[in-house]
Amino acid sequence: MVRDSLYADLDPNPTGDAMKIIVTDEVTGEGLALLREDPRISLDVRLGLSIEALHACIGEYDAIITRSGTTVDRALLDAATNLKIVARAGVGIDNVDVDYASSKGVIVVNAPFGNTNSAAEHTLALLLSACRHVPAANASLKGGEWKRAKFTGVELKGKVAGVIGLGKVGGRVATRLKAFECEVLGCDPYISAKRAHDLGVRLVDLADLCRSCDILTVHTPLNEETRGMIGPDQLALMKEGIILLNVARGGILDEPALLAALQSGQVSLAAVDVWSEEPPKSEVLKALIAQERLVVTPHLGANTQEAQVNVAIDVSKEILAYLDRAPLENAVNLPRFDPAVMDQMRPYFKLMAVLGEFGLQLMKGNLDRVTFGFSGAIAHLDCSPLTVSGLAALLGRVADQPVNMVNAGLVAERMGLVVEERKSTLGGAFSNLVTLTLEGPGGARTVSGTLFEGTPRIVGLRDYAMDFMPEEHMLLLSYADRPGMIGKIGTVLGQHDINIAFMNLGRRERKGEAMVVLSVDSPVPAPVLEELRKATEATFIQALHLPSA
Structure with missing residues (x-):
């Protein structure tokens, strides 16, 4: 369901004509054979074109296959009025302006695993x-x-x-x-x-x-x-x-x-x-x-004849997958979603990224299952863009390839992760609530968040009610609640010139387990974490870095 929605407004062949592809750099014939054999494709190999000549003809083509010899920049993309996909037959994409391609609805794919x-x-x-x-x-x-x-x-x-x-x-x-x-x-x-x-x-x-x-x-x-x-x-x-x-x-x-x-x-x-x-x-x-x-050796890991064939085959398969409206495994940018869905979901994308970064850093051990929960009014909507964007944000920190909303599900499958989406129209104390649960052999970690006036806030950790705005540098501690603990934390951080911006405390009962979350102005080094752990006898302590915040 998630994957199909990614291509809801993409029509690779609206007129029924053959897809025209230009190849501008040396690419092995074995890889191009897949495209030559497909009757839906018209393939032109035009090597050595000047920039002016390429700009003059690129408007005829639906796709371009390059290596490092062709610069796919703004000028070329502006001239490519019919272009739908850029295929880089190799790992790097330094010669492609991916952001500008994305802004024009052009998908960029590469071949990160041919080698x-x-x-x-x-x-x-x-x-x-x-x-x-x-x-x-x-x-x-x-x-x-x-x-x-x-x-x-x-x-x-x-x-x-x-x-x-x-x-x-x-x-x-x-x-x-x-x-x-x-x-x-x-x-x-x-x-x-x-x-x-x-x-x-x-x-x-x-x-x-x-x-x-x-x-x-x-x-x-x-x-x-x-x-x-x-x-x-x-x-x-x-x-x-x-x-x-x-x-x-x-x-x-x-x-x-x-x-x-x-x-x-x-x-x-x-x-x-x-x-x-x-x-x-x-x-x-x-x-x-x-x-x-x-x-x-001088970076020879990918330097085999077979690897060069493989990257050509891989990008050819991506183009065929695009024609078949199948998932693209190696897309490095995003196709367009249904605008109506995106308008409703866009405010939540930053929240999804923050929840993923926060939850992942709380995990100890391996990750087996990821569950995205949507409660309240948002559950009436198609939440698949949020599920896949949250998964992309989560896996983008850990996978050995670029992860985005196109390939997140495929990357999760390769890693052996089970991904679930749960919805409930009952939001409890919040009109909309998003909950991320990460599970593995070391246990489960749950973090919940919502939007207040469009700004992400975290309102639940495990079974503690919290309420704080995520910041780039944070610190999380659990310890037995007793007098003087907050002072000890402040003293240790102050001795190391680490300023506390705010503090949020959660607890179930007096003198029970307490969970405190602090926003700090700078990272907390490992030796300071150890000093804090000893001073508070913390059962859990973790410095968090949330770039998305």
Whole structure:
């Protein structure tokens, strides 16, 4: 139901004529074959067009397939009076003005997973190369030497391998590590226990993973949560002699910390394909790359012939899905909704984003089920845009691909999440109420919100009645209610120059459990959280970052 409503006002072929597609960059013929074989499509491959020539002819076409050689900017989009879809045969979309395309109702798709197998295989290639000293042994023999003892390697069999991020690449890496008879541990709080079970992976938290592994490889997107994820603190937990790999994104593995760990021997071997600076120019990166026990490649994870074919096939399938009015798995922007529905739902989109950000940061462990509840007058309306927008906001923080209202349901299915929508016309104390419930093995978290004069407010946490306006930086504590607790909280924060903007307290009874929510002017660092926990004997404490607020 949700997916069908996304395409209610999209007619890919209103006149019944063939869909005209122009290909402006080199794309493999195997990928284009899918389009050539479809009688609904007229395909023109026109390479090397000047900007003027492209602008002059683009108005004839319904779709354009590009790689990096064509800039789809405002001028081109203004000239493309019939354009419905831009297909980028690759991962990046830097050459497409996505926002302007969205404003003109043009869908933009890319191919973020055409290189999935390529990246997974490259990970194993680097791991084996490091373990068996292949680059150094190759250079030695080609240099006229015959030395064997110095290149004594280590086997994968029997090792404990940790995979951080069990998305499409990480999941494939885990499967291949098991084929080498490794015990595989996984760390990914945003996949279901069922998916981990299907992969044969035991889920643990990051600290346990660091303590337990002989081999550790990262396969997450680079974002606020993952930047510097493997740094000095995590390295200090690891076994001496651990093997580290990064074939995901530069910056996830703290490069200065890796350099120090290689130099000290804490890390015995490492392999890196991606860099925080590409090409690497800093002295730290140059020193890191020069390390004898580090195997390096210049971001080759996607560089296979098959991957180039796959990205072409993937964008061709997206165009065919558009023609078939089927969900687009890799759309990076939004098609238009029914204007009448959007006018009614638009005020709630920010609330949905805030609830998702808030609830997700309260979760401990993996997420299995997401339930969106709509109560009151809003329940009489079609709430599917709110469900899918809330899901997109939720998954956008954790998935290994861009998530939006077009592909949120598909991404949830891939992650093994159960998504439900519940409606009740009884709103209780509020004319309209939206409730988000997140469930996993670690329990359930519930947060409720509404709009006051168009502004999001959170009015319920778990079974506590609250009332506060969400702000960017917040702090949540639960503790046994007793005199002087608020003063202790204020004292600790004040000692660290963290200003409290407001405070909201919820409790069921006197001297029972209390829940306090504070808005603060700056983030609360982990050491301050620990100091607060000890001072209040908090049963739960969490710093929250709500960019949507």
